[in-house]
Amino acid sequence: MTTGLPFDDIRDLFTRLPPLDGEAVAGMRDRDAELTKPLGSLGRLETLAEWLGAVQGTPRPTLNRPLVAVFAANHGVVAQGVSSFPQSVTQGMVSNFAAGGAAVNQICATYGLGLKVFELALDYPTNDITEDAAMDEAACAATMAFGMEAIAGGTDLLCLGEMGIGNTTIAAAIYHALYGGSAADWVGRGTGVDDAGLARKISAVERAVALHKGSSSDPLELLRRLGGRDIAAMAGAILAARMQRVPVILDGYVVCAAAAVLHAAALGILDHCIAGHRSAEGQHGEVLRRLGKEPLLDLGMRLGEGSGAALAAGIVKAALACHTGMATFADAGVSNKD
Template identity: 70%
Template sequence: MTENAAPFADIRRLIAEMPGPDTDSVAAVRARDATLTKPPGALGRLETLVEWLAAWQGKAKPTLDRPLVCVFAGSHGVTARGVSAFPPEVNRQMLDNFAAGGAAINQLCAAYGLGFRVFDLAVDLPTGDICEGPALDEKGCVATMAFGMEAVAAGTDGLAIGEMGIGNTTVAAAIYAALYGGDPAHWVGRGTGVDAGGLARKAEAVRLALQTHAGHLDDPLQVLARLGGREIAAMAGAILAARLQRVPVVLDGYVATAAAAVLHALDASALDHCVAGHLSAEGAHAEVLERLGLEPLLSLGMRLGEASGAALAMSLLKGALACHRDMATFEQAGVSGKAG
């Protein structure tokens, strides 16, 4: 990032520089697919997923040799308002659990051969209470996005992103309400399992946050800084960096999609290198995905976060790629092709 009087200027410049799909690689994938021992289109969306990988990796022979799952962890000042069923101490405790290999995401990554990395975004230092002021100032937001960009620094060829942070379904709901309007309560869900009182407090917190920041929410990057959190800003940075480095991205659930929604609000093509890993049971995720033009790969009623749905979806991508890469052609198998 360069020194600039306007902190968001570099982010806008990077968005303007995003590459498009590699159509030659897509054509090469389709040509090979036509020779494989199956009826055309028989593998359904698995076939188009391989085309998508090729388009955004820029490879006629796409790979998932170094798939990586990243979990971004943050802490939120709004939790003091009783918007979560769990206390903020869980943030640090879950980081310890990740490190010990005891979380659900550890098991999924081990089962499917996925790399795993956790980003601790100062979980012992909550962001500002969005009901009283900005979660982050502009410079802090940009710096956190830049930190998230490090997710692709290790040379991964496929990135799954998720999060962990008590209270972050509240800030995600605030982001959606700011971007899309409507009754703030519409965007609020049960999160980690709040009761009716907690749900009401979440809705009230979103209403108050929108009121506090009224007049500053026309810019999606201001929405991110004022209403988001460090993990959401970092995920937005990771998604953007992946696009610039031609790394396809699998999004996790409601909170991860909020980071994507900010980029989409800046440029409607900003998520073309992304797929939605799953449809979460949280909030209005289905409506958000429809607004973003993303069809989820899975719908399992999950609302865990920590990239669990994205990791499961990454296994589908690996399966799709294995079929395309290793299936015999009609000529190799001595199988007759479609009758003329």
């Protein structure tokens, strides 16, 4: 029974997740057995190719239109002194993306990835979560719906990224509410705050989670109380990708907060996602353990903006190229018998 509230349609999607395609995987394994290499010799590259087929629902998956989607938002909690940079930096970095000057621009150019940046009402930060809920239900649901449109133009691989001063505080609050422990367990230095800034950040997370105590029993309610527009939009994008059979590469600490909310809401909801890398921020490694995701890369990065996911996309593209482009033993005139 529905209540007519804005989250109802989203909860309905949780019950209609398309399964991964086992027949597609079987077809890919048949081809893999004929490729000019020893069985299993490409290790995880082989399972990455199979994952693409399982999600897309075909033994012939494609990577013709890979997209890095970066969601930018501002957060009222910045008023608590949790960042070493002002909120104006968010808009400055969005302009930098548009001018091609960010790290993710260079990675996308290197690996042939599309890049879209989605601005989420940067002039209107969400409420300070130490004093009020970040959003009401209607605003949170609408932001998730906006995120769902990230794949509307058509893509066969979605890499998620974010930009927003203060958003590592938001992510830490979500993790603390979901997973318990102390606030200090989940808080990192983000943009490089000093010890005093770190203490303010820990205090802000403690106060926010205490204020909204009890919301963790309903992941969507937790999202609208403690999340930001960037995290809500990314949750929508992840969910839409699942419904439309689009594989997803998760970036780092903040992106995985959106994934963690969904993971708490529905069993198997992240089966179409892989972790691009293990961030050096906070306890991202512990988050990945709880999500059941083994990262492709561990380079000590904590930049955000989709940089780790974009790097991982290069590996995924190589995995598929090996599967589709290698000759079979018959093609090469090579015996595969001892």
